[in-house]
Amino acid sequence: MRCRLCGSYRLVSVLDLGATPPCERFLRSDELDAHEPTYPLHLRLCEKCLLLQIPALITPEDTFTEYAYYSSYSDSWVQHAKEFVDDAVQRLGLGSESFVVEVASNDGYLLQHMVTAGIDCLGIEPSRNVGAAARERGVPTRTDFLDQAVAQAVVAERGAADLVIANNVYAHVPDIVGFGQALRTLLADDGWLSIEVHHALNLVTLGQFDTIYHEHFQYYTVLSATRALAVAGLSVVDAELIPTHGGSIRLWARPEELGAQPSSRLLEILRMEELAGLHEVSGYLSLRRRTEALRDELLGFLLECKANNQRVVAYGAPGKGNTLLNYCGIRSDLVEYAVDRNPYKHGRFTPGTRIPIREPAAITEDRPDVVLVLPWNLETELTSQLSYVADWGGRLVYPLPTLRAVSWQPEAVRS
Incomplete structure (x- = not known):
């Protein structure tokens, strides 16, 4: 196995959970006597770039073409999305002339609030069934996996986005370099990228091992996420600690050519990670x-x-x-x-x-x-x-x- 970010072969075993089936492949009664495939679930750490990762043994197409998870079944999750939209509209000055794209937009749980606010938006959602639910909710949704070709097509049709949202998807893509480049393509040269992802600080220090499953290919600290986005020409300029999923980070990034300086809040979270030992290999081994x-x-x-x-x-x-x-x-x-x-x-x-x-x-x-x-x-x-x-x-x-x-x-x- 090679690190999917830097290509290094220097990977250290952190946690081996054995072999399990994909976590969202719920069985019908007529499948109970059939063979059920299982795959190793072995978390490793790259000694060079400190990216936590598991082998990419299943593809996103295996998991997300038809998906069992609908975000709107959690009331608190819908409220969290509304609060994010309200804050983003105010923070970035979004209005009727703005264009917002959400990647992995699920059933429209978040973008429905953009629609209500009168902001032009588009969801890019790979799962046919949940994408259909979003369209029924009145959220414009394109059924696709984001890659460079899809990003270029969206920009050609709709223009670049003032805000690109990639909440709870950044761990789900094995090609993090190509995915980051596609995010940059979607983004206007003066635009903002917002990412929410589970914080590896909580995974390691609190033993949140159940957040490890096959559709999560990697697990981020602010340090490793900053390194990954930098490869795509994106600079993380701010970060927030948020309570979702047992403790997540919200990253705010901009095109690197803007030369924006990191916030004090971002630097403080990096210090927290360093104090927890997560800027070196030994901190992960507990x-x-x-x-x-x-x-x-x-x-x-x-x-x-x-x-x-x-x-x-x-x-x-x-x-x-x-x-x-x-x-x-x-x-x-x-x-x-x-x-x-x-x-x-x-x-x-x-x-x-x-x-x-x-x-x-x-x-x-x-x-x-x-x-x-x-x-x-x-x-x-x-x-x-x-x-x-x-x-x-x-x-x-x-x-x-x-x-x-x-x-x-x-x-x-x-x-």
Whole structure:
């Protein structure tokens, strides 16, 4: 394996999660007796440029041509997108003459707010099914994987963009050099690029191993992201720490020829990473030990529930949840079923672990003893939504970043 950014062969093993199926390939009942392909899930670090990465064993086309994830099923995610749009409009002075492009725009959860604000926009979304949902929402959407040819076609048809948004996609493309060049092509010479991506600082220091899965090809610090974008002629000039996905970074970049200087906020985050040891190889090597401890604690809890005849079900069937279930070896003997708001997943089974997925109403019908919340990064939203579990004395449990049960406040328990 060579580093996909700098080409070095000097890659160090950080965490080997074994071999698992792709996390979004939910199984139909007629597929349960068929062969299910699995691929190694082995995180490595480039000693030269410090890019965290896994081998590109599946292609984006394998994953995203038809996709099971719809952003709009998370209320807090839609609100996060609205706040981003409101802030970007004010910060950049966007108006009716502006043009905004979002790459990997999903079901229009973000650009719908640009449409409402009267700003011309275009989504570039590779998944046919979720792109169709965006168009139904009134968001102009092109079904394509972004590459240089697509970027050039968009600019020829619509002009260069004042703002290019690439939220939660920068980890999903194995050709980060070509992708960065396509982003630069989309961008006006005085434009802005905004990227949101999970912060490797939290992955390593908090043991967020479930954020590692096959459609995430690399994992960024601000340092490694700055190096990657620089190859495409883009300079990161500002950065923000944001709470999404258990802790992400929002990068603001501009064409390098503008000569913009880095903000104090960007320099402070770089200092945080350096103090955490992430500007050298040794800082990454604690992740394996931390991950094994989290696995052992969760399995111990579930085995105790089983010994005490307590029924456990899972809330949510996200991609990250499938990494957790497969690595920990959790199957339907420990977690009876999962529920999810996305109808696409109902009646299907989790990849690898074959746990059935049902509608959320199943929880109120069955009244299980424990609800294990797999999308733990949405804790604030889901603790409120699932407060009804307290009605029958059930426990709401989050597996990461530490195993913990919700302490219900008296006012949360309804009469």
